[in-house]
Amino acid sequence: MTNKFTNSFRLPFAWLTAGAACALSAFAGAAQAEKIVISNWDGYMPPDLLENFTMETGIEAELSVHGTNEEIMGKVVAGGGKGYDVLFVSSPFAEALNNLGLVAAIDHDKVPNASNLYDEAKELAHDPGNNYSMPYAWGTTGLCYRSDLMPEPTSWNDLLKPSDDLKGKVTMLSTDRWLMGAAALALGKSLNDTSDETLAAAKDLLVAAKQDLLAYDDATFYLKLVSGEATMVHAWDGWCNYGIGENADIKYTIPSEGSDLWVDALVIADASENKDAAHAFVNYVLGADVGVWVASNILYKTPNKAAMEALDPSLIETFPNMGMSPADLTKYEQLRDLGNGQKPFARTVTEIMAAQ
Amino acid sequence: MTNRLKSVILLGPGLGWLALLMVVPCGLIFTYAFFERGIYGGIDHVFTFENFVRATDPLYLGIFLRSAKIAFLTTIIAILIAYPAAYAITLAPRRWQTGLLILVILPFWSNYLIRTYAWIVMLNREGLINNTLQGAGLIDEPLSLLYNNFAVIVGLVYNYTPFVVLAIYSSLNRINVETIEASEDLGAPAWTTFHRVILPQTVPGIAAGGVFVFVLSIGNFITPDLLGGGRLQMVGNLIYDQFLSARDWPFGATLSMFLIAIMMGLLFAQAVLANRAAGQRGQD
Amino acid sequence: MRDRSNMGLKLHLVLFYTFLYVPILVLMALSFNRAGLPTVWTGFSLEWYGKLFTADPILSAARNTLIVALISTVLATIFGTLLAVGVETRHNSSVLDAVLFAPMIIPDIVLAIALLSFFTLLNMTLGLHSIILSHVVFNIAFVVAVVRTRMRNFDHSILEASADLGASEFTTFRRILLPAIAPGVIAGALLSFTLSVDEFIIAFFTAGAGQSSTTLPMQIYAMIRFGVTPEINAMATIVMFVSFTLVFFAQRTDKEVFSR
Numbered sequence: 023m024t025n026k027f028t029n030s031f032r033l034p035f036a037w038l039t040a041g042a043a044c045a046l047s048a049f050a051g052a053a054q055a056e057k058i059v060i061s062n063w064d065g066y067m068p069p070d071l072l073e074n075f076t077m078e079t080g081i082e083a084e085l086s087v088h089g090t091n092e093e094i095m096g097k098v099v100a101g102g103g104k105g106y107d108v109l110f111v112s113s114p115f116a117e118a119l120n121n122l123g124l125v126a127a128i129d130h131d132k133v134p135n136a137s138n139l140y141d142e143a144k145e146l147a148h149d150p151g152n153n154y155s156m157p158y159a160w161g162t163t164g165l166c167y168r169s170d171l172m173p174e175p176t177s178w179n180d181l182l183k184p185s186d187d188l189k190g191k192v193t194m195l196s197t198d199r200w201l202m203g204a205a206a207l208a209l210g211k212s213l214n215d216t217s218d219e220t221l222a223a224a225k226d227l228l229v230a231a232k233q234d235l236l237a238y239d240d241a242t243f244y245l246k247l248v249s250g251e252a253t254m255v256h257a258w259d260g261w262c263n264y265g266i267g268e269n270a271d272i273k274y275t276i277p278s279e280g281s282d283l284w285v286d287a288l289v290i291a292d293a294s295e296n297k298d299a300a301h302a303f304v305n306y307v308l309g310a311d312v313g314v315w316v317a318s319n320i321l322y323k324t325p326n327k328a329a330m331e332a333l334d335p336s337l338i339e340t341f342p343n344m345g346m347s348p349a350d351l352t353k354y355e356q357l358r359d360l361g362n363g364q365k366p367f368a369r370t371v372t373e374i375m376a377a378q
Numbered sequence: 379m380t381n382r383l384k385s386v387i388l389l390g391p392g393l394g395w396l397a398l399l400m401v402v403p404c405g406l407i408f409t410y411a412f413f414e415r416g417i418y419g420g421i422d423h424v425f426t427f428e429n430f431v432r433a434t435d436p437l438y439l440g441i442f443l444r445s446a447k448i449a450f451l452t453t454i455i456a457i458l459i460a461y462p463a464a465y466a467i468t469l470a471p472r473r474w475q476t477g478l479l480i481l482v483i484l485p486f487w488s489n490y491l492i493r494t495y496a497w498i499v500m501l502n503r504e505g506l507i508n509n510t511l512q513g514a515g516l517i518d519e520p521l522s523l524l525y526n527n528f529a530v531i532v533g534l535v536y537n538y539t540p541f542v543v544l545a546i547y548s549s550l551n552r553i554n555v556e557t558i559e560a561s562e563d564l565g566a567p568a569w570t571t572f573h574r575v576i577l578p579q580t581v582p583g584i585a586a587g588g589v590f591v592f593v594l595s596i597g598n599f600i601t602p603d604l605l606g607g608g609r610l611q612m613v614g615n616l617i618y619d620q621f622l623s624a625r626d627w628p629f630g631a632t633l634s635m636f637l638i639a640i641m642m643g644l645l646f647a648q649a650v651l652a653n654r655a656a657g658q659r660g661q662d
Numbered sequence: 663m664r665d666r667s668n669m670g671l672k673l674h675l676v677l678f679y680t681f682l683y684v685p686i687l688v689l690m691a692l693s694f695n696r697a698g699l700p701t702v703w704t705g706f707s708l709e710w711y712g713k714l715f716t717a718d719p720i721l722s723a724a725r726n727t728l729i730v731a732l733i734s735t736v737l738a739t740i741f742g743t744l745l746a747v748g749v750e751t752r753h754n755s756s757v758l759d760a761v762l763f764a765p766m767i768i769p770d771i772v773l774a775i776a777l778l779s780f781f782t783l784l785n786m787t788l789g790l791h792s793i794i795l796s797h798v799v800f801n802i803a804f805v806v807a808v809v810r811t812r813m814r815n816f817d818h819s820i821l822e823a824s825a826d827l828g829a830s831e832f833t834t835f836r837r838i839l840l841p842a843i844a845p846g847v848i849a850g851a852l853l854s855f856t857l858s859v860d861e862f863i864i865a866f867f868t869a870g871a872g873q874s875s876t877t878l879p880m881q882i883y884a885m886i887r888f889g890v891t892p893e894i895n896a897m898a899t900i901v902m903f904v905s906f907t908l909v910f911f912a913q914r915t916d917k918e919v920f921s922r
Contacts, residue, residue, distance in 0.1 A: 061871065100782065237608060241886050381752075396802065479848070480852065487902070492894050500688060547845065
């Protein structure tokens with residue numbers, strides 16, 4: 023795009039052309055100088071995605087970053103979502119945003135690439151028919167462990183009630199839904215059950231488990247496996263892949279009681295002033311190449327059938343959990359917004375985290 | 379210039395700013411304490427005192443007390459480290475002092491998160507400190523320095539002591555050289571000079587620095603999370619969780635009000651003590 | 663006797679600096695870490711420095727952070743100093759004290775959400791300016807507290823003497839008061855700058871959407887999910903070196919302005 027003319031004769035000519043081009047685009051600009059703002063986790067999209075998107079559609083796109091669902095949720099609720107067009111959030115949060123009227127309905131006519139999705143991804147529990155969200159990545163939560171230091175774990179209780187040689191060498195996720203999720207699964211209850219009995223039983227289980235933990239860890243647990251500080255960690259499947267990439271003895275497994283199906287999705291903010299442009303972006307992201315990038319670089323599964331089928335088979339050999347079929351994935355329960363159950367749930371989590 | 383105008387110029391901008399951008403916004407949030415949480419996390423405008431009743435649960439008081447204990451310990455250690463350091467800086471040649479002061483604060487222009495990661499590397503079972511101690515033959519087994527209260531206090535002391543240095547330096551520098559000389563001329567030994575002349579004059583600095591550390595420590599949630607292994611639930615985590623994880627703004631507002639009330643009480647007590655201590659000057 | 667205790671103090675200071683800088687050295691060493699792991703060493707590499715200079719978001723975030731910190735520090739220092747002088751020389755009341763301490767005590771998540779809600783109510787557009795407005799709030803409180811400690815021991819009679827000798831209010835302020843409290847003002851300014859540079863939650867909530875309003879802490883915390891790479895360590899190392907060099911040269915030009 024930038025031409026460097028060293029010959030002074032051609033320089034004025036270049037400026038003239040550039041000036042004319044600018045003038046022309048300024049006129050054409052009314053229709054094309056649309057701009058959208060996206061909020062996503064850093065490193066969750068291909069680095070050149072925005073550039074390529076702009077080249078293909080003429081729409082400018084800017085990226086805002088957020089570190090956790092909770093933060094962007096707080097910001098959108100407090101600020102009404104003003105300034106944002108597209109948001110990447112996990113499904114329970116997308117659900118809550120929709121219930122609060124903060125996201126716009128998705129016009130499927132403007133998102134033809136949605137046909138790239140697996141059938142199962144079109145009927146997800148939190149948004150059957152993808153009326154207000156489009157899934158971007160999905161996976162499970164399980165146990166990530168060093169196979170050279172321990173036999174394969176088979177139950178969530180292997181984490182919650184570790185054997186003596188594992189005491190002090192396990193970590194758990196502390197994000198509230200997954201913390202409680204482990205206990206719920208171990209007890210054979212639903213992940214979205216907030217009845218008093220379930221919460222009390224989960225609390226007892228988790229307070230006891232706390233004594234045997236090395237630490238709670240949401241972000242560096244795979245490093246602890248790599249360094250050997252921990253032998254088994256509570257992990258999301260994609261993250262376990264990062265560990266596997268560093269040390270081939272690391273393996274991922276889903277305990278017999280099951281897992282949760284987590285889904286990260288795109289939503290369009292209701293406060294967006296460029297909803298058409300936002301739709302164009304959602305459509306672009308659902309294209310096969312973006313899916314391939316996500317799977318190959320982030321090592322997450324994506325519900326994009328076209329992308330998953332275009333993957334390099336060696337990827338699946340190295341990272342077996344990438345090969346999990348949608349049919350198997352959708353066997354698991356999804357985390358849903360808890361509604362009124364949120365309050366007793368939050369209190370139980372506080373009790374667990376505050377326990378000595 | 380009239381007194382009135384003078385007051386307006388001095389107090390106007392600052393107080394105006396605080397009134398508009400703190401009192402009003404926070405006042406609005408605190409009114410939420412009287413309403414219910416909406417089903418999906420918004421506000422239901424149904425008047426209630428339920429939040430206040432919930433906040434009196436000993437669970438929350440327990441969290442506050444534990445946080446206060448850690449914050450208090452951090453404050454004492456920080457003051458003990460900062461005072462001699464600030465004093466030493468005032469002994470340095472005048473033109474070096476600002477530079478030395480900046481050197482104290484410079485490390486904190488890096489990022490809190492990576493400094494914390496650096497401490498994890500140092501405190502690990504196979505980290506720098508353990509390796510050095512084992513290598514020097516001082517210990518056989520690695521010490522458990524991480525994911526516990528010790529690590530949290532180390533992290534907090536590390537990050538906040540420089541602020542205490544700044545506060546104490548500010549009050550120390552003013553010490554009238556003549557009063558020190560006078561004290562010595564009268565035959566007072568160094569300790570007495572320090573304890574009866576210098577120390578009382580620096581009480582405001584100690585008090586301010588102590589407040590900084592205590593307040594910043596008690597609201598901190600990153601250090602307990604990363605260095606404490608998430609085991610220690612501090613007040614900072616608690617309030618953060620109410621607003622962001624539980625999305626229960628009314629309850630979060632209520633807990634905050636309780637916290638602010640308690641802290642104001644502590645501050646008031648501290649101000650009374652500080653005034654009394656400063657009043658014990660041997661001169662004036 | 664005095665010399666020995668002075669030696670002890672100097673030793674303490676040296677140990678203190680060691681305590682402060684050892685983790686920084688560790689942090690700098692990690693910027694040369696081959697793999698992108700924040701806590702496990704895998705070998706030497708300069709790749710993160712290379713990445714840094716092509717990593718546009720980090721550089722623009724750093725620039726934004728500097729702008730926010732500088733402007734909010736200047737504003738907070740000016741207003742805070744005036745406020746401190748006003749409170750110490752004229753009015754004082756517990757209510758005022760409470761208001762002045764409040765920004766420190768109010769949990770930052772509360773301030774963050776309160777400010778965002780307030781700005782939204784006013785239908786204000788957000789951007790870097792809204793972060794600055796917000797940062798000044800807590801910065802003022804710290805500046806006031808620090809400058810007040812300096813004024814506590816200040817002999818007010820000098821001000822009266824100056825007025826009796828015919829000096830205007832402004833002259834008295836500029837030539838008597840200000841030089842006397844200067845170390846406190848500098849300390850307050852340094853404190854304010856440092857707080858602003860590393861502040862995340864209020865910045866996150868009050869920032870505008872988009873990269874032009876993203877500060878470095880916001881950028882760094884957002885990297886937690888997919889890996890805080892040593893690029894950040896590289897950035898911090900460079901910040902350290904640049905700051906250190908600036909301080910070194912500033913010292914050499916030997917300004918006696920602040921040496922009272």
